[in-house]
Amino acid sequence: MTEHQPRLSDSEISAIAQRIDRPVVLVGLMGVGKSTVGRKLATLLHRDFIDADEEIEGAAQMSIAEIFEQFGEPYFRDGERRVIARLIEERHGVIATGGGAFVNAETRAQILQHAIAVWIDCDIATLVERTSRKDTRPLLRGGDPAEILTRLYDERKPAYAQAPVRVISEAGPHIETALRILEEIDQWL
Secondary structure, eight states, rough: OOOOOOOOOHHHHHHHHHHHSOOOEHHHHHHHHOHHHHHHHHHHHHEEEEHHHHHHHHHHHHHHHHHHHHEEEEEEEHHHHHHHHHHHTTTTTTEOOOOTTTGGGHHHHHHHSEEEEEEEEEEEHHHHHHHHHHHOGGTTSSSSSSHHHHHHHHHHHHHHHTSSSEEESSSOOOOHHHHHHHHHHHHOO
């Protein structure tokens, strides 16, 4: 835990929410907490939450792991780009994206132009612990998760760093990360 404890009153949260005029899109590596933090953030903002990966699975009628296996990553990324563009156009409140979504130049440009991109960052050890809870991550199959996550982090960091808002996700309650996101958005707006 950091010494900084965000404390926002309901009226401060409401004032920030009123200034947010487009979707908040959460980006970052798998396991940083985009979905969990996103739900908390959406609740604080009184907006809807949508998980892009769940939307992709629903549209494809198959899991992301199955899409990767049958069609490959480029096919998946193309579908992901189209789904995220649609979700932004539909003006959902908070959108969680898959870990590689923001790395795609077209997807990144769409998010940066029409949404508020928030990079949720996290240390590798925490990511390894979080991602080991489920075996549903196609990019982690067949290798050492710490090595894979470190490589992905190094590859993706330049793209993630283009998000105008960056918040560190720590082991504490997800509501703390959601509140830090609101504080950072408030400073950025």
